[in-house]
Amino acid sequence: MKTFLLLLVMFSLAGCGSSSSDPLDTPGGPSNGNATNGNGAGNGNSNGNGEPDDGPAEPTGVTAELDFDHLHALADFPVGIAVSAGGESRSILRSGERGDQERAVIEQHFNQLTAGNIMKMSYLHNQWGSYTYGEANALRDYVEAEGMTLHGHALLWHSCYQVPQWVRDFDGDRDTFLDQLTTHIQTVAAEFAGSVESWDVVNEAFLDSGEYRTGIENCWNDGDASIFYERAEGPGYLETAFLAARAGDPSADLYYNDFNLVPNDGKLAAVLDMVDDFQARDIPIDGIGFQMHIQLGWPSINNIRASFEQVVERGLKVKITELDIPINNPFSGQVDYESFTQAAADAQRRRYCQVVEAYLEAVPETLRGGVTVWGLADGDSWLIDHFFDDGVEARPLLFNDDLTPKPALMGVADALRERDC
């Protein structure tokens, strides 16, 4: 009953659904609730107090025999992974056997990291004037030591429990708020200039309908609310954010990032209208981040390719920023795969392959911002916290909980090597 109610709330909040006429599109798409912390995981087991059991994991799934050494070496663009860090219980920088194992896999296959949480607003600048960079600097140091790059996520996002206290407490006028927002973003961007290759400057400012997120009665029970729209008395905070990011960092690629941009015509159309307006007024923006929290059967590859192409037509980069593909659709309420069988693994492999293949087909080399998967091992996924319980299998990522590679990893590699999916 809990799962159904949660899905009902998420579904209604997110307005999930497809507006496409493409027969392959069935309603789907995520909504972002205020989940628990941490999008990393240990071996999927817990030591009884909710902390990951960092001991050796039992074999947990269908594995793939890799015929390559390094996934990132197969691509001409960043191949990334979202990670926990800082004080998160599953920080990839934690000591112990599991932390060592996770870093080994990350260093072998990926050349860009995104912090799932610790570079969001409240982690870097929660109380006005007090910037806390320690956790992010530790991740930056690791990235640089390993010769990787860092994608910053995110300079501005409405998700309630990660909105900083100074924004909640603000009670001044519009212009003062925009000045403070400029200071926040410019200061943070300048702090990481030279270390961060690209930023999600604004994350999720539009509803699936294409309207702006507005309303702040109480964001805790309204996942669609945006305190920024209210404090700025309109969408002007978006251009303020991009101008401030560029002022802070003259060279990082600046992205607008969102989910359900495929095939949701309303949302993508609104984002592209914003792009056209920014480009007409020389507001800096370099690319669009497609989060791609998708399903095995939604959205269609045709719509994925077409959506990428609309961004490419504007000369902007396309970056897949948060890719995950569960074997069961959390929004359909039906269970396609009772367990992680070879058939489920093969379907997931094919889907990962087709998505990357569409990316390569639609986006020219010069506009490829990269592909990032939202978590390392299946048990790390945010989806587990949000949408899957009662034993329904999600298995959305490239590695089993024991860090063995899944066929999905081979799917990405096959697409990168232009092999048939």
Ligand code: 9MR
């Ligand atoms: O994976 C993140 C999870 O650990 C956080 O609790 C959650 C809420 O802030 O955010 C998750 O990541 C989100 C990302 O920041 C933006 N796109 C949607 C992702 C899933 O909610």
